[in-house]
Amino acid sequence: MMDAGLPLLEVTDLATHFHTQRGLLRAVDGVSFSVRRGQTLGIVGESGSGKSALARTIIRILSKRHTTTTGRITFEGRDLLTVSEPDMRDIRGRDIAMVFQDPTSSLNPVKQVGVQIEEVLARHLGLRGRAAQTRAIELLTSVGMPLPQERLHQYPHQLSGGMRQRVAIAIALACEPKLLIADEPTTALDVTIQAQILDLLHRRQKAHHMAMILISHDLGVVAGYTDTVAVMYAGQIVEQASTRSLFRNCRMPYTAALMRSAPNLSDPPHTRLRAITGRPPDMVLPPPGCRFEPRCDDATDICRNRRPALSASDADGTHRYACWHPVASPGASA
Ligand SMILES: Nc1ncnc2c1ncn2[C@@H]1O[C@H](COP(=O)(O)OP(=O)(O)OP(=O)(O)O)[C@@H](O)[C@H]1O
Numbered sequence: 001m002m003d004a005g006l007p008l009l010e011v012t013d014l015a016t017h018f019h020t021q022r023g024l025l026r027a028v029d030g031v032s033f034s035v036r037r038g039q040t041l042g043i044v045g046e047s048g049s050g051k052s053a054l055a056r057t058i059i060r061i062l063s064k065r066h067t068t069t070t071g072r073i074t075f076e077g078r079d080l081l082t083v084s085e086p087d088m089r090d091i092r093g094r095d096i097a098m099v100f101q102d103p104t105s106s107l108n109p110v111k112q113v114g115v116q117i118e119e120v121l122a123r124h125l126g127l128r129g130r131a132a133q134t135r136a137i138e139l140l141t142s143v144g145m146p147l148p149q150e151r152l153h154q155y156p157h158q159l160s161g162g163m164r165q166r167v168a169i170a171i172a173l174a175c176e177p178k179l180l181i182a183d184e185p186t187t188a189l190d191v192t193i194q195a196q197i198l199d200l201l202h203r204r205q206k207a208h209h210m211a212m213i214l215i216s217h218d219l220g221v222v223a224g225y226t227d228t229v230a231v232m233y234a235g236q237i238v239e240q241a242s243t244r245s246l247f248r249n250c251r252m253p254y255t256a257a258l259m260r261s262a263p264n265l266s267d268p269p270h271t272r273l274r275a276i277t278g279r280p281p282d283m284v285l286p287p288p289g290c291r292f293e294p295r296c297d298d299a300t301d302i303c304r305n306r307r308p309a310l311s312a313s314d315a316d317g318t319h320r321y322a323c324w325h326p327v328a329s330p331g332a333s334a
């Protein structure tokens with residue numbers, strides 16, 4: 001299962017702070033992880049934990065004026081935080097593509113579907129005319145679009161939400177990216193379409209040995225489609241492990257609370273996380289110790305005062321958690 005060589009993407013001590021009227025908002029605050037070729041990393045966490053900010057930082061689509069980003073994002077040996085804007089434009093769409101929760105925000109409402117796909121093919125692959133059109137039809141067919149030829153001349157508003165997301169995926173996959181970042185790609189869709197879209201991404205990923213970061217607040221999604229999972233809380237990764245190890249033996253009380261809200265792998269897929277008591281902290285003034293402390297039943301003085309580092313819970317260091325009082329056994333079947 002292990003891939004030889006360097007990871008495709010390596011994120012090191014990444015921080016993204018938004019400049020707000022109240023001060024710096026620490027949306028991403030010291031995050032490190034890596035993704036290998038062909039591998040899927042799930043990023044899971046409640047609303048506001050920084051998942052989208054992290055994704056947008058990686059593909060550099062946040063406003064430079066309103067954010068400060070520090071750390072390193074190494075993709076195929078290049079630091080994405082320091083490459084030039086033209087180089088980044090080449091990487092974005094060709095090597096790293098992104099699918100957003102709401103396809104209406106990524107599609108252009110006043111351009112026909114075919115034009116939007118062909119623009120990407122022209123820009124990154126130099127394909128034009130009939131060759132581009134043939135490829136656009138192939139792409140739409142590959143994402144399960146009914147009547148692909150006719151869709152070329154339609155506008156996004158003429159399509160259903162599920163079909164719009166298929167177009168967005170066709171565009172994202174047009175250049176066979178090495179990494180796809182899918183940020184809650186199915187949250188806006190109904191349940192049957194959700195499963196179809198996730199299966200589609202999974203199949204395409206396997207066929208093309210593409211790496212994927214699948215972002216979700218839904219543990220059911222993460223369980224079924226990922227190799228490893230990073231759990232985010234208040235801008236930080238609080239537990240990180242192979243999907244199997246995380247579901248069998250989670251150590252961080254926050255992860256355990258997520259598990260209890262969607263406890264079993266045998267549950268129907270896409271089971272929603274039940275809200276955990278209390279609210280995530282204000283990221284302008286986060287608690288000085290463990291950020292989960294105000295909501296944690298196991299908290300003690302040390303949790304209030306000192307931030308727990310991510311430490312290994314297994315011999316090879318692949319399962320890591322940040323907690324002073326880790327849970328001893330999984331709550332998975334509770
Ligand atoms: N452009 C922005 N300016 C200021 N603050 C922002 C901006 N975008 C996001 N935030 C804040 O950053 C934090 C992280 O937001 P983010 O959108 O990354 O969360 P998320 O995990 O993707 O949540 P969701 O599951 O709701 O999509 C939140 O506190 C949010 O309010």
Ligand code: SF4
Nearest residue numbers: 290293296303323324
């Ligand atoms: S460090 Fe303390 S407050 Fe934080 S999750 Fe662990 S026990 Fe709870």
Ligand SMILES: [Mg+2]
Nearest residue numbers: 051052053183
């Ligand atoms: Mg988000």
